[in-house]
Amino acid sequence: MTAASLPRATPGRTGSSLATVLRLAVRDLRGGLSGFWIFLACIALGVTAITGVGSVADGLAEGLAVQGRTILGGDASFSRVGALLSPEETALISARGRTSTIGEVRAMARRADGNATLIDIKAADASYPLVGSVTLDPPQPLAAALDKGPDGLFGIAADATIAVRLESKIGDILDIGTGRFVLRATLRQEPDKLAGGIALGPRVLMSADGLRAAGLAGPGSLVRWTTRVELAKADAAPVGDADLTRFVDTAKAAFPQAGWDIRTRRNVSPEFDRNLGRFTQFLTLVGLTSLVIGGVGVANAVRATVERKRASLAILKSLGAPGGLVFAISLTQVLAVAAVGILAGLAAGAALPFVILALFGQYIPFPLDPSVYPRELLQGALYGFLTTLAFSLGALGRAHDIPVSALFRDQIDPDQTRLRRRYQIYVGLAVAALIGTVFLFTPDWRLSAIYMGATLVAFGLLRLVALALMRLARALPHPRRMETRLALGNIHRPGALTPSVVLSLGLGLALLVTLTLIDVNIRRQIADAGTGDVPSFFFADIPSDQQDAFKQFVTTHAPGVSVAAVPMMRGRIVALRGVPVAQIKPKPGSAFALEGDRGITTSDVVPDGSTLTSGAWWPVGYSGPPLVSFDKGLAEGLGIGLGDTISVNVLGRTVTAKIASLRQIEWEKLGINFFMVFSPNTFAGAPHSDLATATFAKGGGDAPEVALLKAVAGAYPTVTAIRVKDVLQTLDHLVGQLALAIRGASGVAIVASILVLAGALAAGRRARVYDAVVLKVLGATRRRLLASLLIEYAILGGATALFGILAGGGAAYFIVTRVMDFGFTLAWGPAIGAALSALVLTVVLGLAGTWRILGEKPASFLRAS
Known part of the structure; x- marks a missing residue:
């Protein structure tokens, strides 16, 4: 923007027309999008992630609905x-x-x-x-x-x-x-x-x-x-x-x-629909995280733009333009650039289902019916627009009260003017709208609240980490080595990149560590389930009158193997406390119990692997009204407790029993256990088969397990042998596929972090050039400058990596122990690996972004200044 392009100022004028704002914004944008490319990439990437995930999920749901008749078979x-x-x-x-x-x-x-x-x-x-x-x-x-x-x-x-x-x-x-x-x-x-x-x-x-x-x-x-x-x-x-x-x-x-x-045909698989909804919701939140991380890039880009155009802004204000005009022109430019990024993201996200079908359609086991989904486009556009406003209004609003003299000396004396109240309100409204949109598009309000709370806490903690790092660098005694002294000075000086680098890398790294540790713990849970004193086989469909003979056969052919057997039937819960299940609204994690048939058994004693938490077990030989012992966690999810009744349909006959006790079940031991254990008199005389487990004392091995499998298959042809190791391998494969999809989505957030980091380095380029030139004039060599930068980025990367490990580990612990109900192990190897990768990434990108700066000739820069 030049002085000749400016409108003639009118004395006493306090506002400007929309046409004037648009005309000036368009004139300024004719010079290109220099400084906005990172901004564009961050917005486009986040919108692509959100729109693409939603479009693929809708395509799967639509494909299931369209082909539901074929999939169901009628x-x-x-x-x-x-x-x-x-x-x-x-x-x-x-x-x-x-x-x-x-x-x-x-x-x-x-x-x-x-x-x-x-x-x-x-x-x-x-x-x-x-x-x-x-x-x-x-x-x-x-x-x-x-x-x-x-x-x-x-x-x-x-x-x-x-x-x-x-x-x-x-x-x-x-x-x-x-x-x-x-x-x-x-x-x-x-x-x-x-x-x-x-x-x-x-x-x-x-x-x-x-x-x-x-x-x-x-x-x-x-x-x-x-x-x-x-x-x-x-x-x-x-x-x-x-x-x-x-x-x-x-x-x-x-x-x-x-x-x-x-x-x-409209609800072929309610469980698939529900899991698809949860998975989509999770990936959408991951995409939103990448957009929030990209918002930091937006803020950096806007601040850099204001700093880069300080001369034009000074001229504009010196000609009588009010602060509101400066804000309006800058906001118009930002929204115009954001619109380009949003449109690019919408196009890429809408095309994603078509691309996936074309490239991987033959490998996808589910019907995918790609189309353009307006709701997903609206969601992506709204997220992109609100993110732009939330992260740019503060930076734009500060230009309102910056005097011309402060703009000219901002490089060495940055202005600390407090943001006006009205701009604080604008920022608050934009943030509130963004949070409200998350709740609007996410059906699980509890998950949305946890996500928003975690995001706000992460922002606050990262800000504290950056401030603590800057204060520590300022408080440390001056090192004797010039390189270290310069590095510490760069960390805490006015206009330092510390807050931007810590914030951009911290969020992405915390997400990466969280997902890595969740994946490691799930896989470890599966691996541990196949070791130790757990069953090697489940044997189903054992004729009830052959239970003792079957046990004898197994122990004869596999000495030292312990065998446990219980009666087994399948039943469907039809009512709780007399209320039909169709009218019950269980917690999300417990809804599965009311859908389809569940395994049930009877027993005179408390099963191994179960611990009574309340109530009492019925005596041996009990002959009163039907009683049942229920899993404690599932009972809480279904809203039932001691003394309540549960009605189960077995073989077309409905039986109602009273809950006599609640149990804590150790599912990880993979023993014979059921959510519902009834008193034996409940199903007396009903036809049933038995379920048995065979457990090798030291975990068995391929040779003895295969030998036992052959022996049982030959002697009991109608008995079904399920080898635990094979089942765990199948589950591990499924978990691997799921983890691959999650990593792909989280990779978007990591890419956004890299973009934001690159943007932060670009935003501080002018200050870096100034410092390098001054230091070179004073005799500093490129080697010493490079060493100081290496130390600076190593400190920033190390501090951010430490935060990522702690925050990611805490988030993973909460999810694994509270949501998945698994034991948690902090896998130091993968966590430290992610931290080291962040450290290397910070150093490499930092040096790459400043290499050309170190090569600037003092003479040419001083002449230009």
Whole structure:
């Protein structure tokens, strides 16, 4: 901006028109965006993160909704463990359209040489699938692959991983349960695969007759029977959501005690929807953190702009322009630049689902339906706009009262004018609006409050760290070495970069350490669960009349192994204190207990791994009204306690029991334990199977565990053996995928920290050049200047890294112990590794940003000054 471009001042004028403000702002921006690139990058990065995460989540939710009918296998499904639908229930459902029934159960597949593996069976009737298609290799009709052949054996189609686990190929004969099956095809596509949940073994598709021939569907078995229906109208018109809802309500009213788990095409997986919402919320907060960190870059850029244009601002004010005009012009420029960054971020975020689908669509196990989502665009734009205001208004407002003389000597005598009250109000309103927006777009108010509180505390602590560091540097006695003396002076001098560097790196590093320690503790929890005195196997579907024989068999073939067995059934909670679960609003972490079937057992004694916290256990041989012992933490989440009643539907029969005691359960020991343990008389005479664990004294090993697996698979073909080590490996893989996504999101915040740090260094370039030139005139060499900068950045990086370890460790401890309910270990290695990386990053970027400064020639700079 030049003097010739300025409007003629009017004496006594106290305001300026909007047109004048816009004209001057546009004229000034014609010179380019010098000094605003970091600003642009910070805003664009944060908006991209928030918009992209929301768009991908919406794409997944929309894909699930659009393909819900295919994933579910129909318009509605009715499932129950252990019992098929009754003829009356089937008649009601089949009257509305075509139906198909499948049975799902885990079992063992064995080769002739004794090798065995856990498999997930889906037994289908002739109508399967109602929607979609099954793809087999080699191509053939599904019925032909599963029906009984000329050799009298049923066929199966299996996931390709079964070939790896059993070294089998097409045409091989496998033993499953008490039956023999021919592997006729590899299962390439299964339309309703997602509806089956997490698979612990290869999927095996067989016919319903094949399941019965395998002896896996007897009384007490844990087969989940699901009947799907494809609704149809008399006029063949599509069945709308309203008709679907009426149909489900009619079925519930007709059979209130059925104990069904009902799903529709609109809520294929409530658990997936809820987890997707939580994960999206978490990643959005991570994206917001990157935007807040970027806000520090905005503040630095605005301060640097005011400092860089002090001559133009001085001329403008000397011509009679009021402080309000200076503020308005600068704010207009800032908002214009922010608009460019916001638009770039919105474009990148909106494109993210399309990019992910194009590059990784074949690897994503969930349906992704990319589109442009206005709500996510609005959210990203609003966050970007409010962040810009919150972090720029203070810096812009200070220019209002800076006199011309102070602007000219700001380099050596920075002005300390207090921010006017009205600008303080503006900043407060912008911050309040930003906080309100977080609550508006985040459904979990508790999480939002924790996040905002933690952010404000982090800002305050980082500010205190910076001030303490500056005060300490000022209070220390002057070192004899010039390099150290210069470094300490740079830390506490007026206009020092200390607050910006500490704040920008501190937030990003604290987030990185938090996520690293959470990941380490989750993985350690999984690893520790597979060591020590914990079970090596879970054995399910043991016939109740063979429990003693089974225990004897295991201890004979694996001497020293301890075996524990309990009866096991599956039941669905239908009411608490007489109130139907549909009317219960549990805490978020406890809602899972009211969805689907839960394992239940009976016992005369307190199970191992459980400690009574209140109430009393029933006496041996108790014969009074049904009693139940409940998990203490889950009871608190569901809002129930001692003396309350709980109603559970088991095999289509509802039983109501009173809570007699609450227990603290040590789940990490992986022993046999259940949320609900009933008095034995509650289910006397009900068909059931037993669940057993086998624990090697010193953790076992591959050889003895495999030997026991082969022995049990051969002697008890209908018993399902679940090896704990294999399950933990599956969980570790899932955790790894989740951690990768979280690290990717947190990487955005780290990049924002780097950008802010670069911006802070750029903002202080003029002061650095001034210092370097003066020191060179006084005889300082480049080596000495470089050494002083190295010491300065090492001190700043070390202090910030220490804060990151402490703050990140504290946050990780809270999340792991309070939210995840795990034990916490401070992993010094990963934490220190992150701290050292921050230290190296600070030093490298600091030196890179000042290398050219050290090469400035004093003569050219002095002539320009």
